[in-house]
Amino acid sequence: MDSLFNNKHGHNLIKICVSGAAETGHCGLNALDKAKELGREIARHGAVLVTGATTGFPLWVAMGFKEVGGISVGVSPAASEKEHVEVYKLPLDYMDLIMYTGFGYAGRDIIMTRCVDAVICGCGRIGTIHEFTIAFEDGKPIGIYEGPWEMGNQLKEIVEKGHRPNAKIIAGLDAKKLVEDVIALVKKDKVAEYKII
Numbered sequence: 001m002d003s004l005f006n007n008k009h010g011h012n013l014i015k016i017c018v019s020g021a022a023e024t025g026h027c028g029l030n031a032l033d034k035a036k037e038l039g040r041e042i043a044r045h046g047a048v049l050v051t052g053a054t055t056g057f058p059l060w061v062a063m064g065f066k067e068v069g070g071i072s073v074g075v076s077p078a079a080s081e082k083e084h085v086e087v088y089k090l091p092l093d094y095m096d097l098i099m100y101t102g103f104g105y106a107g108r109d110i111i112m113t114r115c116v117d118a119v120i121c122g123c124g125r126i127g128t129i130h131e132f133t134i135a136f137e138d139g140k141p142i143g144i145y146e147g148p149w150e151m152g153n154q155l156k157e158i159v160e161k162g163h164r165p166n167a168k169i170i171a172g173l174d175a176k177k178l179v180e181d182v183i184a185l186v187k188k189d190k191v192a193e194y195k196i197i
Contacts, residue, residue, distance in 0.1 A: 013071075014047040014186050016179075017112055019131040020057025020122040021151075027123035028148030032060050034175070035122060038145055039064030041179040042120075048073060050116050052108060053098050054090050057122050062094035074098040075112040077105045110134055117186040118142065120178065123149035129158070136166060141185035143178045144171035 018038065024031055039061035042049050049065045051058035053074025062072050074095040078084035079102030085092065092098065101108050109131050113119055119135040120143035121128050132155055135142050146152035152171060159166060168185055172178040 012190070014045075014118070014183055014190070015050055015073075015116040016042050016047045016182065017050040017116040017119045017131070017135075018042070018058055018061045018122060019052070019113075019119055019124060019128045020061070021124045021128060022052075022054045022056040022058070023125070024056040024060075024123060026125075026149065027057065031057070031123055031147060031149065034145075034147045035060035036064030036067070038120065038122065038175040038179070039066075040068050041175040043068035043070040044176075045179050045183055046070070047179075047183065050075060050112060051095075052077070052105075052112055052127075053084070053092075053095055057124065059091060059094065061122070066094050072096050075108055075115070076100050077103065077108040106130070113140065114138060116140070117190065118182045120145055120182060121151060121155060123147060124151045129155070132158070136169075139168065141168045141182050142166075142170070143182040144169065145175065145178055146171055146173045 035057050043065045049072045051062055051074055053076045065072055072095050076084045076098050078088050078100055080100050084090050101111055113131055113134045118141040121132050122145040144152050144155050170181045
């Protein structure tokens with residue numbers, strides 16, 4: 001794992017957003033274990049985890065991520081910590097930092113996907129599709145994490161029926177390989193260093 005503290009240029013840390021459902025009754029057996037393993041792999045590769053600071057699949061990913069260690073950032077739809085907890089009923093746990101946008105879910109999604117280098121979609125619902133399409137339109141590398149849920153096939157079908165091929169989309173069942181492949185795509189376009197002329 002790359003050391004977070006030996007990195008001369010903090011912007012070189014790869015930031016990966018994980019998108020997924022806040023309610024996970026439809027995610028199937030072993031979804032919790034698969035989500036936690038995805039989080040552990042993101043941490044093992046020295047990346048920063050970014051989620052919607054929500055419950056369900058993203059929370060499980062954050063749990064696994066924090067088991068290994070690293071920086072975990074949440075992007076909240078709420079305008080304050082109080083609104084985050086009392087109005088949106090969202091957790092504070094497993095986040096090192098939560099940014100309060102005040103933009104609701106739709107506005108939060110744009111900020112969340114734009115501030116990262118790549119997006120990985122797990123078990124999700126309509127919000128995950130929204131985050132996927134924003135990342136697609138922005139040309140971000142996207143990982144489709146397949147599992148005992150329908151979302152992987154749904155996202156692949158959207159791409160197929162959208163008639164816009166995209167070489168920056170990778171799908172897979174294995175968390176380690178998916179994270180490695182997504183990071184390899186990110187590194188192709190990552191700015192290495194700002195040089196003052």
